[in-house]
Amino acid sequence: MSLVFVEAIPYDSISSLLRKVAYGLATTCVLGTAVYIGYSVASPDNHSSKRYRNPELNDEIEKVVSSLKLNYEQLKHIMHCLEEEMNAGLSSETHKQATVKMFPSFVRHIPDGTERGQVLALDLGGTNFRVLSIKLRRNSHIELTSKIFLVPQSVMIGDGKRLFRHLAECLAEFMEKEHLSQSGICYPLGFTFSFPCKQESLASARLTTWTKGFSCAGVINEDVVKLLQDAIDEKGINVKCAALVNDTIGTLMACAYKEPATSIGLILGTGTNACYIEDLDKVGTWNGDHDEPKQVIINMEWGAFGDNGCLNHIRTKYDEEVDLSSINPGQQTFEKMISGMYMGEIVRLIILDLLQRELLFLGHRDTYGDYKTPIYNRGGFYTKFVSTVETDEGIKFSNTRRVLEDIGIRNPTFDDCVIVQHICRQVSKRAARLAGAGLAVLINRMGKPTVTIGVDGSLYRYHPRFKRNMERSMEGLVNKDLKFKFALSDDGSGKGAALVACVAAHNAPEVLTKHTREIINDKTSEENSD
Numbered sequence: 001m002s003l004v005f006v007e008a009i010p011y012d013s014i015s016s017l018l019r020k021v022a023y024g025l026a027t028t029c030v031l032g033t034a035v036y037i038g039y040s041v042a043s044p045d046n047h048s049s050k051r052y053r054n055p056e057l058n059d060e061i062e063k064v065v066s067s068l069k070l071n072y073e074q075l076k077h078i079m080h081c082l083e084e085e086m087n088a089g090l091s092s093e094t095h096k097q098a099t100v101k102m103f104p105s106f107v108r109h110i111p112d113g114t115e116r117g118q119v120l121a122l123d124l125g126g127t128n129f130r131v132l133s134i135k136l137r138r139n140s141h142i143e144l145t146s147k148i149f150l151v152p153q154s155v156m157i158g159d160g161k162r163l164f165r166h167l168a169e170c171l172a173e174f175m176e177k178e179h180l181s182q183s184g185i186c187y188p189l190g191f192t193f194s195f196p197c198k199q200e201s202l203a204s205a206r207l208t209t210w211t212k213g214f215s216c217a218g219v220i221n222e223d224v225v226k227l228l229q230d231a232i233d234e235k236g237i238n239v240k241c242a243a244l245v246n247d248t249i250g251t252l253m254a255c256a257y258k259e260p261a262t263s264i265g266l267i268l269g270t271g272t273n274a275c276y277i278e279d280l281d282k283v284g285t286w287n288g289d290h291d292e293p294k295q296v297i298i299n300m301e302w303g304a305f306g307d308n309g310c311l312n313h314i315r316t317k318y319d320e321e322v323d324l325s326s327i328n329p330g331q332q333t334f335e336k337m338i339s340g341m342y343m344g345e346i347v348r349l350i351i352l353d354l355l356q357r358e359l360l361f362l363g364h365r366d367t368y369g370d371y372k373t374p375i376y377n378r379g380g381f382y383t384k385f386v387s388t389v390e391t392d393e394g395i396k397f398s399n400t401r402r403v404l405e406d407i408g409i410r411n412p413t414f415d416d417c418v419i420v421q422h423i424c425r426q427v428s429k430r431a432a433r434l435a436g437a438g439l440a441v442l443i444n445r446m447g448k449p450t451v452t453i454g455v456d457g458s459l460y461r462y463h464p465r466f467k468r469n470m471e472r473s474m475e476g477l478v479n480k481d482l483k484f485k486f487a488l489s490d491d492g493s494g495k496g497a498a499l500v501a502c503v504a505a506h507n508a509p510e511v512l513t514k515h516t517r518e519i520i521n522d523k524t525s526e527e528n529s530d
Contacts (some may be wrong), residue, residue: 016052041364061359061419062349067316067424072476074314075437079477081310082441086300092284099307105275105297106156106202109503111257113140117505120180120187120239121498122171122228125194125247126212127151129167131174134498140258142495147174160219160227166256168231171239181238188242190497190504192250193224199299202504205244242501247456248273249297250496251489255454257499262452264442265297268435268466271456272339275299276442302438303335311337318349326354334352334438338431340383340459348381348407350423361416362411373408387463389424397421408521425465432466436473443478451482456489 002380070078088094089102121132128148135143149170155163175181195214197205203225210216219227229241235258245253252265252275265275265399280294288296305311311333322336322345336342352375354360371475374380385403390398397417404420443451460464466485478484489496 003233004040005267006454008463009525013193021464022101030457031353047129055420058359060357061354062420063422064354064359065426068430070314070430072432075433075473075477078311078314078434078437079439079441081143083445084303085308085310086441086445089296089300090283090285096223098337099304101299101301101304102283102285103199103299104283104288105245105299106199106244106246106288106355107249107253107297107503108293109252109278109506110260110262111499111503112260113257114505115499115502116179117502118187119498119502119505120171120175120189121192121494121501122167123192123194123493123497124167125493127153127156130494131171132176132254133178133499134495135178136257136499136502142257143474144284144491144495145178146494147177154212155216157215158217160216160222161216161231163216163219164227165234167228168235168237171232172235172237175237175239176246178275184238186238186240188501190250190273190499190501191225191228192247192493192497193244194247194493195496196356197244197245202243202500203241211288228492239309242499242504245497245500246273246299247493247496248275250494250500251454251456252297252496253499253503254489254492255321255452257350259452259454261448261450262454263446263448264327264451264486265489265492266435266439266453266460267457268339268460270339270341272303272335272435272459273300274302274438274442276446280395303332303339304440306337307331318346318353319510322346326467334434340457342383343386343427343431343459344381344383345379346427347386348375348378348426350427351375351381351420354423362414375407375409382460383459386424387429389421390428391464392417392421402502422430428463428466429469431459433473435469437477438476439470440474442475442482443484444481447479447482449482453484453486454489454492455486456492461488 082100085100086102089098089100091098095101111115115136116138118133118135121130121134123132128150130146130148131148132144137143150164151163155166155395162469168377172181180187193205195211196208197222198208199205200223202487204223205225206222207219207220225241225244232241248265248267251267252262256262263277267273277295277298278298279513280290280296283296283298286296287347306315307330315333315337320340325344326336351360355375371377383407388403389400395414397414400417400421401412404416409416439453471486474484
């Protein structure tokens with residue numbers, strides 16, 4: 001039956017059919033081969049793809065990122081270097097050449113929560129400044145009223161006396177509104193003046209240089225507390241400036257009011273600095289009395305640690321580029337490896353390096369030739385982006401994709417997001433471990449069984465992993481018999497300055513007028529009678 005059927009089909013038809021089948025098979029093979037070759041060119045092979053998805057398994061990427069990693073032996077060496085620099089700053093013989101200056105703050109008494117009364121504070125650190133009224137109640141309770149005033153551009157660059165008259169006028173306006181302009185009552189005031197100063201006493205400091213856009217004439221090398229008090233007296237305001245502090249010391253004081261074990265103040269924000277309580281017999285630069293308490297808060301100015309080259313062995317080429325392009329090359333080495341002002345820029349430089357080496361955003365390098373996009377411009381990757389990227393969990397990377405698009409990277413892949421997040425984590429982790437090493441030096445040096453660290457600053461407040469990474473590094477560096485904890489400071493530059501003034505009113509009456517002491521004592525009596 002089948003034989004007859006075959007014979008019934010003409011030979012030419014069979015030949016034509018076979019040719020068509022062969023042609024189809026050949027076409028399919030060619031197309032399949034082309035597709036495979038195209039896929040192989042456009043995508044890594046399975047092995048490469050796995051290596052790319054996990055940046056720690058990509059040798060070239062990991063070589064870049066590993067330069068940021070610090071092991072415990074390196075951290076201990078850094079701790080040793082920092083303590084040597086601290087001792088140099090505290091010694092009268094080497095202080096002048098020291099990079100970590102270790103300035104005595106003249107603040108010797110720490111609040112313990114028993115303080116009572118009403119105190120004022122003035123916080124000047126930029127184009128805006130605040131005036132605050134702070135009432136200290138029982139159980140470490142604080143009632144705060146404040147108002148923000150503008151410093152006009154004409155005042156910022158005008159005559160120095162005009163600046164301090166402007167501050168006094170705003171202070172008078174605030175006091176009038178708060179019904180504090182009472183005759184016979186003189187309120188103590190804490191002055192936060194966030195510009196470089198050489199402090200000579202608790203209520204005396206000379207400006208060394210203007211920053212932040214200020215250039216008022218006749219102020220450099222002058223006592224800024226005296227200039228403010230002269231303007232206050234000229235205006236007839238019932239206020240006595242009792243203390244001048246910086247934000248780091250204010251942070252310690254504000255925390256100590258609720259946490260008496262607070263012995264360290266730390267700023268982790270746009271910049272970084274630390275202060276701690278030191279024994280007077282270790283402060284060779286101290287020129288005050290040695291009465292009780294035999295201690296003083298030291299303003300470390302630790303951002304300059306490494307300016308003498310002692311941290312060069314851990315600096316990367318990205319750190320060096322950040323330094324060279326900054327407004328102060330060769331200065332604030334430690335700060336440039338930690339603080340929020342520079343963290344985003346380090347991440348940007350690493351991303352740009354990997355992009356140019358075709359290790360990131362594969363297959364899209366030619367589409368990123370617009371040099372006006374943020375990725376190509378200094379400061380184009382904000383430090384807040386680092387925090388945003390590190391908040392991403394899972395595989396969607398919605399935050400990371402949004403950040404990359406903001407800096408000019410269109411349609412980033414899953415792998416791109418993994419790598420960028422890995423970079424951000426390593427940069428912020430290095431910063432946290434360096435800060436942790438610095439704190440470990442202070443805790444070990446003081447040797448107190450329990451220490452509370454008062455902290456303030458946007459980096460500490462808003463970065464999702466910084467605190468945890470810092471604590472983990474400290475656990476391996478702090479002596480095992482010592483305990484520590486962190487306390488978030490609440491308005492160190494405002495409340496802290498007021499508390500310094502209040503403590504001064506109680507413990508350093510020689511710097512205050514009789515009326516200033518009376519207001520503190522009267523308020524205390526009122527509190528006790530309630």
